[in-house]
Amino acid sequence: MANIHVNKNVHPFDKTRFEALLNRRFFYAPAFEIYGGVAGLYDYGPPGSSLQANIISEWRKHFIVEDHMLEIDSTIMTPAPVFETSGHVARFADWMVKDTKTGDVVRADHLVKGVLEARLAGDKEARGLVAQPQKDDEKKKNKRAAKAATAAAQLLSDDAARGYEAILAQLDNYSGPELGELCRKHDIRNPDTDNEVTEPQQFNLMFTSSIGPTGQHPGYLRPETAQGHFLNFSRLLEFNNGRVPFASAQIGRSFRNEISPRAGLLRVREFTMAEIEHYVDPEDKRHERFHEVRDFAVDLLDRNVQASGSTQTRKIKVGEAVADGIIANETLGYFVARIHQFLVKIGVDPTRLRFRQHMANEMAHYATDCWDAEIQNSYGWTECVGCADRAAYDLTVHSNKTGHPLIVRQALKEPIVTERLVAEFNKKVLGKTFGKDAGWIQNTFAELDESRLLEIQIQLAKGSTLVTTPDGRDLTLTPEIVTIERKTFKQSIREFTPNVIEPSFGLGRILYVLLEHNFWAREQDIERGVLSLPPVVAPTKVLIVPLSAKEEFDPLIQEVSSKLRKAGIFSRVDDSNTSIGKRYARNDELGTPFGLTLDFASVQNRTMTLRERDTTGQLIGGIDEVITVLIDLVNGTTDWTEACKLLPAYDGIQAID
Amino acid sequence: MANIHVNKNVHPFDKTRFEALLNRRFFYAPAFEIYGGVAGLYDYGPPGSSLQANIISEWRKHFIVEDHMLEIDSTIMTPAPVFETSGHVARFADWMVKDTKTGDVVRADHLVKGVLEARLAGDKEARGLVAQPQKDDEKKKNKRAAKAATAAAQLLSDDAARGYEAILAQLDNYSGPELGELCRKHDIRNPDTDNEVTEPQQFNLMFTSSIGPTGQHPGYLRPETAQGHFLNFSRLLEFNNGRVPFASAQIGRSFRNEISPRAGLLRVREFTMAEIEHYVDPEDKRHERFHEVRDFAVDLLDRNVQASGSTQTRKIKVGEAVADGIIANETLGYFVARIHQFLVKIGVDPTRLRFRQHMANEMAHYATDCWDAEIQNSYGWTECVGCADRAAYDLTVHSNKTGHPLIVRQALKEPIVTERLVAEFNKKVLGKTFGKDAGWIQNTFAELDESRLLEIQIQLAKGSTLVTTPDGRDLTLTPEIVTIERKTFKQSIREFTPNVIEPSFGLGRILYVLLEHNFWAREQDIERGVLSLPPVVAPTKVLIVPLSAKEEFDPLIQEVSSKLRKAGIFSRVDDSNTSIGKRYARNDELGTPFGLTLDFASVQNRTMTLRERDTTGQLIGGIDEVITVLIDLVNGTTDWTEACKLLPAYDGIQAID
Known part of the structure; x- marks a missing residue:
């Protein structure tokens, strides 16, 4: 194919014409349009559906077929206890503020971002610097930002401008109360009304419903497909003949009741995801195909760079990134490379693709590390794929809650032989002597450490040992009742809860940026656009x-x-x-x-x-x-x-x- | 391939082994199993997901590609006004009864069916006739039926037995109050408790939710994908260059909050559907490819046969069925044949497939005619595909509600030329003479029919005519003010609301019967089963x-x-x-x-x-x-x-x- 990116540089991206094309040719459109539409819900028309189906088909080949993943299809409707256990009921929330007079609801971080970006743009205007064409474009689309910009088309002090930029560079790292503090400190108001806003409050993003005719079973629409994988872990492991590592994969709809959806397909209330849960031995996160991607270079923006207030990426080979500890392990590194390869294969511009590490406060409650594939588009850099290490979080909490072990049992090649001191009781005498205290005595001895057992062994050799019950009674034990002996233990099975590496794809976002990256127009027919989609995904x-x-x-x-x-x-x-x-x-x-x-x-x-x-x-x-x-x-x-x-x-x- | 149906006849269907296989190999399993499960929700494991994906892929080829349908992908979450307009809020309901003492909820028709079938089985037992192996099997699985059967293992009078059979043959035709009457008349009680049940009440089957952070926008999860097609009709028509007939198609999840889900995948609360909405000229429901299926024979069970208390199908060529008016039109007939061909292609046994016409009271509120593809399996005959003529119902109600025309405008090859009498006013004189009555006069004349206008023409020729206002004043009109003339009108555009023929597939049901039809075991290895799935759908x-x-x-x-x-x-x-x-x-x-x-x-x-x-x-x-x-x-x-x-x-x- 011709190099489409050369073409695009000739004709700067014209968002108005681009959106007109998508609308006119029914790639997608607001759902319930004839009813006035509902924010954050979109329907895909024939070319959009076909493009999505082709992306999914290529995803299946690139990930599921290539790595022999186990595909599943679990339900969207989920009983409440599952998300209570997973932590979503308590913590899957965004911070919202209300306009103190109108009661309008806005996401707190979006408010701060919109106002500060508008002030910086106003500052540039006031200094006579040309604003970025992209910003201009965004202004047109974003009433709030535009109003704020107009209001603030004035100089900022150098300190203020630098301060705003530092805030924006780590916006995702602020807690709710911190966002409230920023609003007060920098006089951030609702730009639509210029009214002050309330303190940020948490709003849970899950849609609620209830299951069955009696209304007794509250349910949620899943906000991610992941829990459906975890709950089936035992069956999947068995299907894989008990062996790890392996991965399950699922493509399906998820729902998030966004506070104020905007930016078209980039922030919606219902979306199709493709998620992989790759289960690994927590003590061995190597990947058997890592050698295939070792020399593959990606643009990384790590946590430390962001904390320093910069957004400068660096190009680095995945092998080096893992060796240097920037990417925590081979499996994460393998997926970072594979995600990059997939996105470029379907037509994403590799020069506008980066992997950004989550900052500590930004991570989902279940994640221990996370790298987002972010793709640059007219709305800025957008997270399109998350690649998180969820560690053993989910399997552990579900297992604890249900009593169903979600573990791997692995035959050890070499049995582990250990020796340790143990207490051996003559149960008959023990019971006769101590009655209902007998159980407590045995439990207490089972928890004693090696050095304490050694002391007792010595005391017993001298005749007897004393133990004190929780209610203060001293009990005397003799060698007739208990002896301390060194025993050999052979462990031939190792049990562990696997860790989970999760690449999670927002297909609607990918579809949108793909369309942006491939749109241009010919000199001689500027009114009509061209979409240079690769054949593999072209409708x-x-x-x-x-x-x-x-x-x-x-x-x-x-x-x-x-x-x-x-x-x-x-x-x-x-x-x-x-x-x-x-x-x-x-x-x-x-x-x-x-x-x-x-x-x-x-x-x-x-x-x-x-x-x-x-x-x-x-x-x-x-x-x-x-x-x-x-x-x-x-x-x-x-x-x-x-x-x-x-x-x-x-x-x-x-x-x- | 070898003839699998021969194999199956050698080994009668063993449901226990069949279910054990599906469970052991994780074709599917109850969702949230480790949380105790939720009735009517199932997850598909790797072979089930793969089988489903292959069925979908073949469906796309057989229907969408073959007939150039326009695929769409619309949202599941739907604002309440849409289903208020479509009639689902008022009428998409089942009748449920409650146990008068325990409050347990049961679907009224299922209760009647379970109890009467159990009594008939008990009667057969009492007469020393061997019950059908299938019934036996069902009994094992269905606690209620089993209890009822035990309780009723006694002779019925010949009249009673015949009466029960007649009720069962047209069970779907009873209204809620009629089901209540049946319960009283035949002393039908909750077989679990032997308590009486309440009068049937309607229970709406849609899951409810609410959209946005303020809770002000009630929403429903769609119970079918169809409304997403209809709301996009104008865009789809434009995509098809304004021409009908054409069809849209969609594959996606739908939800029904079933009262008491049972029978595994056959009655679930969340399921994947594949729906086609084929838009036709209401005056011309021919199909351009009908000749391809004219001689294709199907087993039909029409409305009249059922009303007579029989379930005897007859094999008939689609062309004859349409010619004889059994199937209403070519387009319905075309789809009946295409559905049959699809089901057999993916592995359904053609000898256990019939098309049953809905009875008058059974049809969904939007349908004017409906044929179900029913497939026989161990649970009986199960509707797997519905093929309904929804006429202009949906497009009309949405258009009326929103004011957005959902119509086809068709250029007439030959303009229609008509002549008729019309009243021509001298508006100046009219206004001067009658002031604010002038508008009323013109509107009144515009609605007069040809014969009345002729009378007035004659009166005017004689000097004047009188009209009486609603408040009783007589107004005199002269030829100076109004003349009646014969004029020629030329209509070059025809506007109409298309009718919709809807084939609607329940993919989970199809997947289940497919597995049943293709399961057997080898003589030498009866413990293990064989699934003789055709290569096209094999995982x-x-x-x-x-x-x-x-x-x-x-x-x-x-x-x-x-x-x-x-x-x-x-x-x-x-x-x-x-x-x-x-x-x-x-x-x-x-x-x-x-x-x-x-x-x-x-x-x-x-x-x-x-x-x-x-x-x-x-x-x-x-x-x-x-x-x-x-x-x-x-x-x-x-x-x-x-x-x-x-x-x-x-x-x-x-x-x-």
């Missing part, structure tokens, strides 16, 4: 364009589409009553990478032209010859440059016939 | 079985699996430390249709054996030769009988090496 791979809807083309259309279908490639026919050029332009908007033109020459000579979307270059050849090249192009086993060597260029004369 | 297509886990087989394993992958076929390797026979048997349980054995002969001579699951027959050949045959087998372009002609049978000697 339609091949458009068949007969010169007209005349019946004489039907047999050839049938032949070509059937030959393509046999190769697993689904084509569409556009025989509408408009020029070939217009039909192609319409399909450039949908991202269709290849076109086949059937004209009178096709009928007479069995030739056909092949058009490439990004270059608009055309080649010509015999029908079967062209199909062979096309199949390789769609499957990615060849590219346009190679295809141009295999087939002669088409000079355009025949089509006029 | 794994090919199992690669090296003689051992020795490294010398690795290069061959890599070569074979990579060649298969290039052909789009994903294989699994089983190199576990157990006999080849056992490894195959384990994969027979998962429905893996083909196996490849790699042994020392493979390393030395590059030969490989190919095993077929149902016959356990084995063939041998060169590696590439076997792969070629295998690809055709998996893709369904050849069958095992043909394969046996292409490759020599394997005598089994080499594998022992």
